[in-house]
Amino acid sequence: MTDSYVQAVNSGFTKTLAKKLGLPRPAVLRRHRAGDPLTVGPVLVLGGTPGVHDDADRVASALLDTFGLDVRQNADDQIRWGAIVVVLTQAERPQDVSGTVMALSASLRGLAPNGRVVTISRAPDDGDSPELAATREGVEGFLRSVAKELRNGATGNGVQLTDDAPVDSASSLATLRFFLSARSAFVDGQVLRVGGSTAADRGTTSASGEPSSGAGVAASPAAADPSITTDRPLQGKVAVVTGAARGIGAEVARTLARDGAKVVVVDVPAAGEQLAKIANEIGGTALQLDVTADDAGARILEHARARHGGLDVLVHNAGILRDKLLANMSADKWDAVVAVNLAAQLRITEYLLGANGFSGEPRIVSLASTSGIAGNRGQANYAFSKAGVIGHTRAFARLLGGPAGPGGTANAVAPGFIETEMTASIPFVTREVARRVSSLQQGGQPVDVAEAIAFLASPGAAGVNGQVLRVCGQSLVGR
Incomplete structure (x- = not known):
């Protein structure tokens, strides 16, 4: 999805008109x-x-x-x-x-x-x-x-x-x-x-x-x-990206592959055809898997070791929305969001660390959200899950980086308004407001989130641990 307004005010007649009218x-x-x-x-x-x-x-x-x-x-x-x-x-x-x-x-x-x-x-x-x-x-x-x-x-x-x-x-x-x-x-x-x-x-x-x-x-x-200084800092590394069939997850997979990693893309069986396309595009492998399954961690590790010889980077991207005002929230909508966005991340990470599943020092990057930092109307379930992601990120960081820990890092990326299929469904006025309330006055692209994740997964980010990096153009939401 593109922001046609940004294109219009930066080219041709509409650029001149915007200048004359004093438009942003x-x-x-x-x-x-x-x-x-x-x-x-x-x-x-x-x-x-x-x-x-x-x-x-x-x-x-x-x-x-x-x-x-x-x-x-x-x-x-x-x-x-x-x-x-x-x-x-x-x-x-x-x-x-x-x-x-x-x-x-x-x-x-x-x-x-x-x-x-x-x-x-x-x-x-x-x-x-x-x-x-x-x-x-x-x-x-x-x-x-x-x-x-x-x-x-x-x-x-x-x-x-x-x-x-x-x-x-x-x-x-x-x-x-x-x-x-x-x-x-x-x-x-x-x-x-x-x-x-x-x-x-x-x-x-x-x-x-x-x-x-x-x-x-x-x-x-x-x-x-x-x-x-290299353009391929992840050369020789194996990365797993959940929720990778489309949107931000697909772009993360492409970016990690560009930086040299062998990538395992994971998504639900219903997204199998698109998942296979992404895997073929980047020279990786596909694993059809519901991340909420009890054996999800074991299956991820088995696939990474069998197909690529190990696992170095884990990107928790899989997530869903079930937005409702809390007064209208049903138990199934609350439980589904928490299960996918939060509980699955905890279960998979705990399994991999307990099984010594990483080949060296782990790099774990989880998708949070600015909603988890500042809250958002109609997203009590989503905000709970994403704030929880920030909480477990800091806790895992202490476990990894502590005196008795195995080394490695755990960090989170918190996107703001990103131009995806999901945000395209937001009503027009709400979408335009969300785009313009950042210092950069526009929405981000999936690649912007992917670049931040690729940096945190790289060897150069070894000194960055337990951090939450917002990719939001300095949105007015939260800090």
């Missing part, structure tokens, strides 16, 4: 295409002290050395910036951010259409002093507000590092790369917390505490993890 003109978003540059122009890195090898300098060096970007640390009124990266990791008092924020203010008018603003800061911690806590929380509120001010398809997002994560770690840079890229076209106003959990992130340190790389200036720890 949502931008045509730049989405990933193979071979396109990472950003639409040079990258400006702000923060730090000139001439000092601090965090801002480390970020600039890593963007240059790891991704080959044109990186500057001095503003220039003549340049249209593809991205502005704001490094605030070393701010400890509210006053510490002023100079960097004013430098961003002076440079924002030079941000190109479909440009990016990304903050890098430290995550609040329970042990922070009141002053440090205020500073770190303040950066998040600042970022979300700046994102609402951007225009022409530009977005603003934040990388929030835990205290053990180097600013130039593999996971830090992989997250920054995702936010800089066209893969994050419909991700706006979001903050992802990143920890230093991989061997490449931890690296080797010298007696001074600096990463050791032999003589001269320390190299980025990310240099030890080439997977964050």
